Amino acid sequence: MTPLxxxxxxxxxxxxxDEPEKMVLAAVEKGVERLxxxxxxxxxxxxxSCVKPERVGDFIxxxxxxxxxxxxxxxxxxxxxxxxxxxQDVSGFDYVIGxxxxxxxxxxxxxxxxxxxxxxxxxxxxxxxxxxxxxxxxFENLKRLIGMKPDIIGHFDLIKKFSSYxxxxxxxxxxxxxxxxxADALMGLDVPFEINFGGMLRGRTDEPYPxxxxxxxxxxxxxxxxxxxxxxxxxxxxxxxxxIDI
Numbered sequence: 636m637t638p639l640x641x642x643x644x645x646x647x648x649x650x651x652x653d654e655p656e657k658m659v660l661a662a663v664e665k666g667v668e669r670l671x672x673x674x675x676x677x678x679x680x681x682x683x684s685c686v687k688p689e690r691v692g693d694f695i696x697x698x699x700x701x702x703x704x705x706x707x708x709x710x711x712x713x714x715x716x717x718x719x720x721x722x723q724d725v726s727g728f729d730y731v732i733g734x735x736x737x738x739x740x741x742x743x744x745x746x747x748x749x750x751x752x753x754x755x756x757x758x759x760x761x762x763x764x765x766x767x768x769x770x771x772x773x774f775e776n777l778k779r780l781i782g783m784k785p786d787i788i789g790h791f792d793l794i795k796k797f798s799s800y801x802x803x804x805x806x807x808x809x810x811x812x813x814x815x816x817x818a819d820a821l822m823g824l825d826v827p828f829e830i831n832f833g834g835m836l837r838g839r840t841d842e843p844y845p846x847x848x849x850x851x852x853x854x855x856x857x858x859x860x861x862x863x864x865x866x867x868x869x870x871x872x873x874x875x876x877x878x879i880d881i
Contacts, residue, residue: 641873642671642714642787643732643829643863648694649675650684651867655694659701661869663709670872672698673714673732676721680744681737688723695727716789719779720744732829733785735776736793738769747773748793751800758801766801767809770794774817781824787861788821790831790844797839805846814849822858832875833865843879850879 645651646658653661655672662670674686674694686694698713705711715725716732720739725731737744738757745757747769762768773794780788792814795805803810821828830850834840845853853860860881866872 638668639666639873639876640669640671640861641667641864641866641876642669642673642712642730642861643716643789643831643833644670644672644866644872645675645716646672648690648697649686653869655697655701657869658866658872659705659709659711662872663705665873667709667873669710669712671712671714671730672701673716676715676717676723676725678718678721678737678744680720681746685718685721691723691727717783717785719776719783730786731783732787732789733780733783734789734793735773735780738772738776748796751797754797755801766803767807767813770803770810771813774813777817778820781820784824786826787863788824788826788828789863790833790865791818791821791828792845792849795840795844795846796834805848814845815852818849818852818856818858822853822856825859827859827861828853829861829863830879830881831863831865832878833863833867833871835878836864836866836871836874843875847879850881854881 646655677685677688702711712729714730715728716734719735737746740761758766758769831844862876864871864874
């Protein structure tokens with residue numbers, strides 16, 4: 636039987652609610668055998684949601700302490716979710732989740748997943764209201780994760796997060812062409828794509844990242860897949876893993 640693993644779990648060291656040890660205890664109770672505690676990499680233009688540079692060492696040290704304390708009960712790993720636009724050093728971490736949360740316009744950065752209003756305004760101001768042009772830029776940016784050489788590809792189609800507020804047609808040729816091009820490029824890394832249930836667990840989406848049709852596309856081409864909760868609180872660890880069979 637495949638061990639129950641969750642390698643995308645955030646704590647109070649960044650934008651998570653609960654302290655690392657509480658997350659570990661919750662994971663043990665849920666029967667998780669391998670747990671990855673993760674921080675968001677530092678980006679100076681959005682410092683509130685990420686780990687503070689002066690606390691990186693504290694986080695690594697705390698994960699090492701917990702790894703030793705709970706040895707034999709659960710295997711714990713120290714991860715970092717590195718954003719495309721982050722310059723943070725990743726040495727000292729066991730693995731890197733490569734993600735894209737922002738689009739860049741000159742010297743300004745705009746989040747694609749902070750609020751529906753921010754996304755809508757960004758599309759209106761920078762793309763003349765054309766969601767598909769925004770999505771094309773987002774997926775083109777994802778290709779740049781190749782240079783990061785991450786160990787896991789994070790929430791591949793995050794751009795869809797607010798689709799109930801910014802509706803679009805998932806079957807639109809421009810949208811499909813954009814994600815297929817990014818998927819084809821990233822599959823060359825030969826690292827897993829995560830099936831991320833964070834949007835579902837927080838009531839933002841009715842399907843995981845990526846969408847079922849993208850998951851099928853990846854599976855049909857031999858891509859590796861792993862399930863991740865993107866939990867920011869204890870109760871969400873390994874949440875909804877039974878919704879998708881990989």
